[in-house]
Amino acid sequence: MFLLKKFLKLFPTLFGICLLSFFVIRFIPGDPVMLLLGERGNDPEVYAQMKKSLGLDLPIYSQFGNYLSGVFKGDLGKSIITGKSIISEFFSRFPATLELSLFAMVFALILGIPLGILAAVNRGTFWDYFLMSGSLIGYSMPIFWWGLLLILLFSVNLGITPVSGRIDVLYYIEPWTNFILIDSLQREVISQDGFGPFISALKHLILPTIAMGTIPMAIIARMTRSSMLEVLDEEYIKTAKAKGQTNFKIVFKHALKNALIPIITVTGLMLGSLITGAILTETIFSWPGIGKWIVASVNQRDYPAIQGGVLIIGTLVVLVNRSIDILYYWVNPRLR
Amino acid sequence: MLKHKGMTFGIFIVSFFLVVGIFAPLIAAHDPSTIYPELYKIPPFWKEGSISKFFLGTDDLGRDFFSRLVYGSRISFFIGISVVSISMSIGTFLGLIAGYFQKSIDNIIMGFIDILMAFPSILLAIVVISILGPGLNNAILASAIVSIPNFTRLVRSQVMVEKNKDYHLAALSTGASSKLIIFKEIFPNIVSPLIVQTTLGFSEAILNTAALGFLGLGAQPPLPEWGIMLSDARPFIVSSPWLVTIPGLCIFLVLLGFNLLGDGLRDMLDPKLRR
Numbered sequence: 001m002f003l004l005k006k007f008l009k010l011f012p013t014l015f016g017i018c019l020l021s022f023f024v025i026r027f028i029p030g031d032p033v034m035l036l037l038g039e040r041g042n043d044p045e046v047y048a049q050m051k052k053s054l055g056l057d058l059p060i061y062s063q064f065g066n067y068l069s070g071v072f073k074g075d076l077g078k079s080i081i082t083g084k085s086i087i088s089e090f091f092s093r094f095p096a097t098l099e100l101s102l103f104a105m106v107f108a109l110i111l112g113i114p115l116g117i118l119a120a121v122n123r124g125t126f127w128d129y130f131l132m133s134g135s136l137i138g139y140s141m142p143i144f145w146w147g148l149l150l151i152l153l154f155s156v157n158l159g160i161t162p163v164s165g166r167i168d169v170l171y172y173i174e175p176w177t178n179f180i181l182i183d184s185l186q187r188e189v190i191s192q193d194g195f196g197p198f199i200s201a202l203k204h205l206i207l208p209t210i211a212m213g214t215i216p217m218a219i220i221a222r223m224t225r226s227s228m229l230e231v232l233d234e235e236y237i238k239t240a241k242a243k244g245q246t247n248f249k250i251v252f253k254h255a256l257k258n259a260l261i262p263i264i265t266v267t268g269l270m271l272g273s274l275i276t277g278a279i280l281t282e283t284i285f286s287w288p289g290i291g292k293w294i295v296a297s298v299n300q301r302d303y304p305a306i307q308g309g310v311l312i313i314g315t316l317v318v319l320v321n322r323s324i325d326i327l328y329y330w331v332n333p334r335l336r
Numbered sequence: 337m338l339k340h341k342g343m344t345f346g347i348f349i350v351s352f353f354l355v356v357g358i359f360a361p362l363i364a365a366h367d368p369s370t371i372y373p374e375l376y377k378i379p380p381f382w383k384e385g386s387i388s389k390f391f392l393g394t395d396d397l398g399r400d401f402f403s404r405l406v407y408g409s410r411i412s413f414f415i416g417i418s419v420v421s422i423s424m425s426i427g428t429f430l431g432l433i434a435g436y437f438q439k440s441i442d443n444i445i446m447g448f449i450d451i452l453m454a455f456p457s458i459l460l461a462i463v464v465i466s467i468l469g470p471g472l473n474n475a476i477l478a479s480a481i482v483s484i485p486n487f488t489r490l491v492r493s494q495v496m497v498e499k500n501k502d503y504h505l506a507a508l509s510t511g512a513s514s515k516l517i518i519f520k521e522i523f524p525n526i527v528s529p530l531i532v533q534t535t536l537g538f539s540e541a542i543l544n545t546a547a548l549g550f551l552g553l554g555a556q557p558p559l560p561e562w563g564i565m566l567s568d569a570r571p572f573i574v575s576s577p578w579l580v581t582i583p584g585l586c587i588f589l590v591l592l593g594f595n596l597l598g599d600g601l602r603d604m605l606d607p608k609l610r611r
Contacts, residue, residue: 145584
């Protein structure tokens with residue numbers, strides 16, 4: 001019952017997201033049709049056609065009705081720049097962002113959790129302070145600066161990593177899943193270029209992964225530390241100690257298991273900040289994902305694209321966050 | 337102990353940049369937007385080819401780099417103060433009302449906050465900018481809207497705790513009005529966590545606005561805002577890397593300062609919140 005209630009609360013939020021994205025075009029000061037058409041809008045025929053295709057000639061409530069029914073049918077309109085449907089524009093780029101985000105998250109977890117454990121186990125010592133200061137520094141790093149520093153160090157000075165893009169321009173890869181690491185392992189690609197494209201794609205992932213994963217890593221390290229400290233204070237840990245178990249077993253077998261629940265929750269709820277990270281990281285590294293696409297759409301005043309992008313991202317974030325929330329309550333019945 | 341050292345360091349950084357910002361006209365050697373033709377991309381003092389007139393060199397258009405950094409500090413504090421005062425007053429007000437009255441008004445306010453929170457911070461700011469158009473004032477407004485939920489959620493949860501305390505019952509029994517209870521009785525008791533959130537809010541505000549500047553959607557040239565300075569200098573990252581690294585370093589230091597300060601204040605003012 002409780003979970004159902006939580007689930008039902010989703011709908012007003014989703015409705016609000018639709019409403020907000022609906023108004024993106026309608027809140028623009030001035031006439032959106034003229035803004036979209038520029039000088040071509042002086043031709044009354046073109047003007048009327050655009051107005052009609054945007055549905056702006058109807059009263060506002062039926063405009064919203066049409067918009068909602070379009071949303072339900074998966075029709076978010078067409079991009080003004082490319083003329084392709086927003087859905088296909090979005091989902092052809094989404095894998096690039098997802099691939100990068102997954103790498104960044106794995107990077108953050110693989111480093112953040114052990115560092116947090118190390119700090120918690122050595123509470124109050126030099127290591128604890130050192131790691132926690134490091135995490136505060138990582139947390140305060142503006143991504144757009146950090147990314148450029150990484151480029152400066154690894155690409156410009158050391159010349160070991162590529163500067164931008166997803167793969168070397170030498171390779172052309174027929175898009176299949178749009179996950180470049182998967183696509184570069186297709187049979188035809190390997191028979192033609194061997195593992196070159198795959199390795200090139202991996203190399204292109206290194207710097208963006210670090211740039212995007214640093215802040216989540218710092219947050220996870222702090223979170224792991226405090227969660228571990230809490231668990232290490234509990235009675236059953238004392239029991240385990242009294243039984244003479246080794247420190248290693250206590251930390252990894254008994255404590256970490258329980259400390260992980262809040263860590264996983266926080267990680268899951270990071271999706272929103274990951275997308276913020278993606279918008280900046282993709283801009284720095286010319287990564288062809290949705291972050292770069294949204295920024296380009298704003299610069300090109302492609303309002304249907306902004307509208308659609310906002311709607312899809314907002315919906316995704318809400319759905320993911322709410323599922324994690326429900327999952328969290330489901331595994332912790334005491335919290336209800 | 338080290339926490340206090342950290343906080344002292346934070347206070348030091350923040351006051352350093354604050355003083356620089358306040359006294360910018362006295363510290364800067366040149367006007368930040370004066371262009372010295374023919375004198376573009378003069379290197380800073382530690383590089384060969386530097387000129388004593390321009391201590392940190394000049395940017396790609398021939399403007400004194402040091403003076404621009406100094407004025408950038410002023411802009412950052414202007415951004416921080418504007419964003420935080422807008423988001424704090426609106427956010428706190430909504431939080432007080434939602435937490436105190438609960439029921440339907442709470443549902444409406446929190447529904448609105450949930451919608452705001454559905455959008456990643458920069459994305460929401462981008463939406464606001466795409467409607468209002470780029471520019472410093474709009475970027476400030478956008479960052480402020482993005483930060484409202486932090487204040488509302490914090491204040492609401494604090495008010496809900498305070499409401500169950502005896503002093504609230506005592507105030508109710510004297511027949512005091514809700515307005516009086518909220519502002520005179522409850523509000524003073526939630527000030528400490530609010531101060532912590534405000535400090536951290538500065539860091540968030542400066543980061544978001546600089547990020548918008550970096551994306552070309554915030555402050556516009558020739559304003560010496562650190563975010564645009566950094567993005568403008570990107571094409572010269574190989575030939576004049578300092579034009580990119582130093583404005584970023586300033587942003588980073590200010591963020592670090594506010595974060596250290598906020599962390600320290602949290603430990604001092606509100607041991608319950610200690611992570």
